Amino acid sequence: MNPDLVRLLALQGDQTLYSSLFARSYFTNNIKGKLCPTLGCNHAVLVESGKTISRFTCKCLFTFCYRCLQESHEPVSCAVANCWAAETVKQTQNWQAVFLRNCPICEQSLQVNGENKHMRCPSCNYHFCKTCLCSWLENGHWAADYFTHICTEVKLIEVAEISEDRAIASKELNRYQDTLEHWHDIDRDQHQTLGKLLTLQLAELKILAEKQGLQLSETSFVTDVWLQIAECKRVFKWASVYDYYILAFKDKNRRSLFDDLSRQGAYVMAHLCTVASELRKFIATDAPAAEFQDFRERLCFKSSVAKNFFKNMAIAIQRGYTDMKALRTVLCSRESVQRRPAEEDVGTSSRVTRSADVTSEWICEHCSFPNDNTAARICVMCYH
Known part of the structure; x- marks a missing residue:
């Protein structure tokens, strides 16, 4: 349809809707x-x-x-992210297998009441055992006014396969619920970080710029840092999904590497958040320019460490590396290619190599990643 004709004949609201749909x-x-x-x-x-x-x-x-x-959803693929979104359907079926029983008489679904084996159908008033599904009074004995039902061995053998499937479903459901709770905790934390960034952009960065005599555009580094913090939390969130599905591989080496990278990533993010928390002081008080410049340099440095580390952590997970040695070899080649020109000009005193008889590796003080002793003294994980 001709846009001029729409502007000529349509109402203002329809014109706005047409323009939006056309775009x-x-x-x-x-x-x-x-x-x-x-x-x-x-x-x-x-x-x-x-x-x-x-x-x-x-x-x-x-x-x-x-x-x-x-x-x-880095470090997981689109396919894994889709599997995670559909996991609710599968776990709903597991929940039904664990916590629902069908009445043997009228087939109405009833929710299991804790550890109590005695169930009563409200529809037909049938009393039965949740384990063997037999009539509650079929086998057992009275003790005063209370009847204790005893499942017969024949019935237990009949439902043994169902009970085994139910135990497997219960185990899978518990693992999923733990992962989902962890995922939601990090997701909530990530959104709180973005909410804090929105607050900074709406008001507090203007105050910071006035107190430090800066243009508002010169405070963009704060936005970049808070986006990086949110990015770190997002990688952790989806790494928990990787952790959920990695059990299918049953690879202890891959599990060990993942745990090491997760621990190092938490170390990096904690240091970044600690420095970022100092921003409040410069918004609330008139701090000296030299002190603010020092804070800015430290904050940008920690943000750079986090950016490089979590980028390489995502690569390590995506490519499925199983040991630290193979990861170091690949990252070392990447680091030599991606190293900034300024880093190439750094004197050899900052990148000396320890002799092999001292130690087989050295630990980066910025990200705690263990580097090969034969490599230059620049961390292959965070490039610092």
């Missing part, structure tokens, strides 16, 4: 552009010719996967 239609089948999937957000991203991206952070602060348009 969105441009991105429907355009592989070079995507609309932000956030509800109510009208921003879009266009990729320059010859370039590819895997994820993008919109102006609304939502970071999404460019392929599946879900929240960015």
Whole structure:
């Protein structure tokens, strides 16, 4: 339809709706552009010719996967993220197997009441045992006014396979609930970080700029740092999904490497958050410019460490490395290629190599990653 005709004949509200739908239609089948999937957000991203991206952070602060348009889910693939989204359906079935029983008479579903074996159907008033599904008074003995039901061996053998499946379902359900709770805790923490960033952008960065005599654009490093903190938490959140599915591999070496990287990542993020928490002092008081400059350098440095570490941590998980030695070898080659020019000009005194008879590796003080002793004294994980 001709846009001029719409402007001529349509009401103002219809014109606005048409303009919005017309703009969105441009991105429907355009592989070079995507609309932000956030509800109510009208921003879009266009990729320059010859370039590819895997994820993008919109102006609304939502970071999404460019392929599946879900929240960015590195270090797991789109397929694993979809499996996690569908896991609720499977675990609902496990919950039903563990906590529901069908009445042997009328087939009505009844929820199990804790450890009590005695169940009563409210529909037909049938009393039965939740373990063997036999009539409650079929076998047992009275003790005063209380009847104790005893499951017969024949019935237990009949339901043995069902009981075994139920035990497996219970184990899977418990593991899923633990992971889901952990996932939601990190997700809540991540959204709190983004909420804090929004508060900073709306008011507090202006106060900081006035107190330090800066242009508002010169405080953009604070936005970058808070986005990096949220990114660290997002990687941890989806790493928990990787941890949930990694048990299928039953690979102890891969598990050990994952645990080591998780511990080191927590160390990096804790140091970044500690320095970032000092921002409140500069917003609330008139601190000297030299002190603020020192804070800015330390904050940007810790943010750079976190950015490099979590990027390499995602690569290690995605490629399925199983031991620290193989990971160090790959990262060492990447570090030599990606090292900044300024780092190449650093004197040899800052990158001396210890002799092999002293120790086989050295620990980076910034990210606690164990580096090979034969490598240059720049950490292959955080590049510092």
